[in-house]
Amino acid sequence: MLMQRVFQKPTKASLYRKQIVYEIDSLGLGSFGIITIISVFMGAVITLQTASNIDSALIPAYTVGFTTRQSVILEFSPTIIALILAGKVGSNIASEIGTMRVSEQIDALEIMGINSASYIIVPKIIAAVFINPFLVIWSMFIGVFGGYLVAMLSSVISTTDYVYGIQFEFDPFGVTYALIKTVVFAFIITSIPSYYGYYVKGGALEVGSASTKGVVSSSIVILITNYIITQLILI
Amino acid sequence: MIEVKNISKSFDGKKVLDDINVTFAQGKTNLIIGASGSGKSVLTKCMVGLIEPDSGSVLFHDQNFTKMSVDERKDVRKEIGMLFQGGALFDSQTVEENIMFPLKMHGKMSVKEMTERVDFCLERVNLEGAHKKYPAEISGGMQKRVGIARAIALKPKYLFCDEPNSGLDPKTSILIDNLIKEITEEYQITTIVVTHDMNSVLQIGEKIMFIHQGRKHWEGDKNSIVKTTNQELSELVFASELMQKLRDA
Ligand SMILES: Nc1ncnc2c1ncn2[C@@H]1O[C@H](COP(=O)(O)OP(=O)(O)OP(=O)(O)O)[C@@H](O)[C@H]1O
Ligand SMILES: [Mg+2]
Numbered sequence: 440m441l442m443q444r445v446f447q448k449p450t451k452a453s454l455y456r457k458q459i460v461y462e463i464d465s466l467g468l469g470s471f472g473i474i475t476i477i478s479v480f481m482g483a484v485i486t487l488q489t490a491s492n493i494d495s496a497l498i499p500a501y502t503v504g505f506t507t508r509q510s511v512i513l514e515f516s517p518t519i520i521a522l523i524l525a526g527k528v529g530s531n532i533a534s535e536i537g538t539m540r541v542s543e544q545i546d547a548l549e550i551m552g553i554n555s556a557s558y559i560i561v562p563k564i565i566a567a568v569f570i571n572p573f574l575v576i577w578s579m580f581i582g583v584f585g586g587y588l589v590a591m592l593s594s595v596i597s598t599t600d601y602v603y604g605i606q607f608e609f610d611p612f613g614v615t616y617a618l619i620k621t622v623v624f625a626f627i628i629t630s631i632p633s634y635y636g637y638y639v640k641g642g643a644l645e646v647g648s649a650s651t652k653g654v655v656s657s658s659i660v661i662l663i664t665n666y667i668i669t670q671l672i673l674i
Numbered sequence: 675m676i677e678v679k680n681i682s683k684s685f686d687g688k689k690v691l692d693d694i695n696v697t698f699a700q701g702k703t704n705l706i707i708g709a710s711g712s713g714k715s716v717l718t719k720c721m722v723g724l725i726e727p728d729s730g731s732v733l734f735h736d737q738n739f740t741k742m743s744v745d746e747r748k749d750v751r752k753e754i755g756m757l758f759q760g761g762a763l764f765d766s767q768t769v770e771e772n773i774m775f776p777l778k779m780h781g782k783m784s785v786k787e788m789t790e791r792v793d794f795c796l797e798r799v800n801l802e803g804a805h806k807k808y809p810a811e812i813s814g815g816m817q818k819r820v821g822i823a824r825a826i827a828l829k830p831k832y833l834f835c836d837e838p839n840s841g842l843d844p845k846t847s848i849l850i851d852n853l854i855k856e857i858t859e860e861y862q863i864t865t866i867v868v869t870h871d872m873n874s875v876l877q878i879g880e881k882i883m884f885i886h887q888g889r890k891h892w893e894g895d896k897n898s899i900v901k902t903t904n905q906e907l908s909e910l911v912f913a914s915e916l917m918q919k920l921r922d923a
Contacts, residue, residue, distance in 0.1 A: 454778060543762035546724050550756045551776050553750040 444556040448647045449660055458562035459569075466528050466563065466629075467570030467639075471577075473527065474520055478511075478578040481519065482585025485510050490595035504586065504604020509613070511582035515615040516575045518665050521624035524571070525657045529632040532563060535655035536636030537646035545637070560633045567625040575621045579614070616672050622654065624661050631657040675700045676832065676864050681720055681730035683713075689717050691727070692888045701862040703855050703878045707870055708885035709910055714715070714868045716760055717885065718834050721866075722754055723747055734832065752780050755830030758870075759837050760815035763809040763824070769796070770805040773824045780828060795823035798853055800846065815842045822850065826857060833858070833865040839874060851877045868911070872917055875899065 505582045538561055539545050548555040583605055590601035632653030639649045676698040683691040690713045698704040706714050719725040721732050723739065731740040734750055742750070763772050770792055777788045796802055799819035807819055818841060825833060832870035835854060855878045858865040869875065875882065879896035886906045894902070900921060902908055912918050 447871040538765075542765075543758045544764055545762055546719075547756070547758060547764070549724060550751055550754055551779055552751040563679060620896060 441556060441560075441637060442630070445560050449484040455558075455562060456600045458558070459565050462562045462566035463570050466531075466566050467574060470574060471522060472529060474521065474574055474578050475581055477520070478516065478581040478584035479588070481515055481637060482507060482511055482582035484585075485515070485582075486586035486589040486601070487593075487595065490589075495509050498598055499606055501604035504590075505607045506604075506658065507601075508583055508605040508609075511586075512579050512617055516578040516582060517620040517624065518661070520575055520578050521571075521628060521661050522628065524660055525628045525661060526623075526654050527635075528567070529628055529654045529657050530650045532629060533632035533636040533650040534646050536560075537639040537649045538632055540637060540639045541642050541646060543590040556637060560584040560630070560637070563627060563629045563633060567629045568622055571628075572618050572621050575617060576614075579617070587650040619666065619672070620668055623664060627657050627660050627673065631660060675735060676721065676866070677733040678717075679722060679731050679733070681717070681727045682731070683720055683725065683727045690888050691720065693728060694730070694885070694888075694890055696883050696890060696893070698864055698866055699866045699881055701725060701859060702866045702880045703867055705856050705875060705879045705882040706866060706868045706885060707875060707882060707910065709870065712883060712885050713888040715836055717754075717835060718866065719811070720885055722751065722756065752828070753831040755825035755828065755833045757818070757821045757825045757833075757835040757838055759840075761809070761821040762849075763820055765809045765819055766803065767808075769801070769807050769809070769812070769820050772809070772820060773827050776824065776828045791827060792823075795827050796820075798826070798857075799823045800849060813841075815846060816899065818842065819846070819850065822853070826858070829861055831863060833863050834865070834868075836868045837870075838867060839869070847871070847873065848877065854878065872911060872914065875911075 486503060486507045489503045493502060536545075539559065545555045545559070548558060586605070587598065587601060590596050590598045632650070635649040635653040635656070636646075637644050678694055678696045678698075681691055681694040682689070694717060706717065709715050716725060720727040721739075723732075727740070731738050734741065737750070739747065739750055763769075764775065767775065773792045773795055774788050777783055777791060781788065783791065792805070793802075796804060799822050801816060801819055801823065804812060804816065804820070809820070812820070818838060822835065822838060825835070833854070838854060839850050842850060844850060851874050854865060854867060857863060857872055867874070867878070876896050876899075879899065882892075882894055882896065882899055883890060884892040884904070884907050892902065892904045892907045899907070902911065
């Protein structure tokens, strides 16, 4: 129902463009810092964990780099980052739209003859679908770099082995798979909280609970979708 | 002219509007008065389709708004200016952007014309110089006035004001009342003002409808209202000591 209203013909293209640029800035670039921090630490921890769990001489040392790269590209960057964004961006979206609802701003848009669902939600979806792949690619680099830092700063693995490992049997399809997931997750992260925000009834209290529901539902949907996509694409 | 015919509306089994029939005249300030919770805001929202009435219809210049398709409604709404009870300003936009918003959406003006129109509207509500402020940075009364400026920006044919002067000091209040009356006459707008401010009633009440517990109880103008014999209406009108003195004098 909501999606049908969302994708009806837009009211005025130029205003949409302005909104999209605004949303790219607030939804995408606003998350840049947190993604960088999380990625570097996760990459580092994966490297440490793998290295400390391998103590057989039969397993070559470069396996650590290989494992770090695979985990970061296939699961960590697309899925964990999506979950974190579901929390950050999702709650932001649900409460912003919910506040617009309870303070009659959505009614005000409707009265001006504007399709409010489309005007508010479409720019958010487009912005996230566009910018999230860049965030995830950035996260991949930073995650792998986090592992490199471990190799450099500690003695668990040499940098040469690590660098060899992260290049070992590299299959670009892994990145494609990750980006497909990212785009689907971007849609989930923006559309589900939008739905909860748009249909808020009441006041500030209900806006808060809509925000929580938006985050919880989108996280669960991300996990289920992740399973389905993985099954479809990789198996 | 707007005609309301047999409008009823219930929320969760509780009747909020009960068979309302009323006509609002063009070029006049039409008032809807009533106690808090009597259904005034719900009635105005039913009229513009923000709330779907359970039954009845609303006619804008003989066109049945209630039966219209989404696109047809949009065309009518472009001619409606509405001030919401809480102002409903877009809080991500400055005062200037708020007022310019409907102009950008529907007007075919150049940037220069739009800026001039914004200046003009802000001047009419006594808010020159507030252009760059955000709604959160101005007082509730100022937000109301920006709301009025936004509502009249596109020179609407129909103007709805839900409590335009609640939260305003008496002087600004009269200024807003006079502004509404002036533009109503000047552009021959069908104006509907929701209020429970007796000053406004006596100032601009050319046509008054009294609503009590969702039913229309009385209809008249500012001259007949002070002579009313309707029990519920007198309670509202003569609630204040000042009004009682006025009556006794
Ligand atoms: N969306 C809604 N859902 C359920 N009940 C509602 C809704 N909107 C209004 N009501 C109820 O309808 C009744 C009339 O509300 P309304 O807002 O029209 O009052 P009002 O006359 O505008 O009062 P006030 O002068 O305080 O603004 C109230 O009892 C209110 O609780
Ligand atoms: Mg009200």
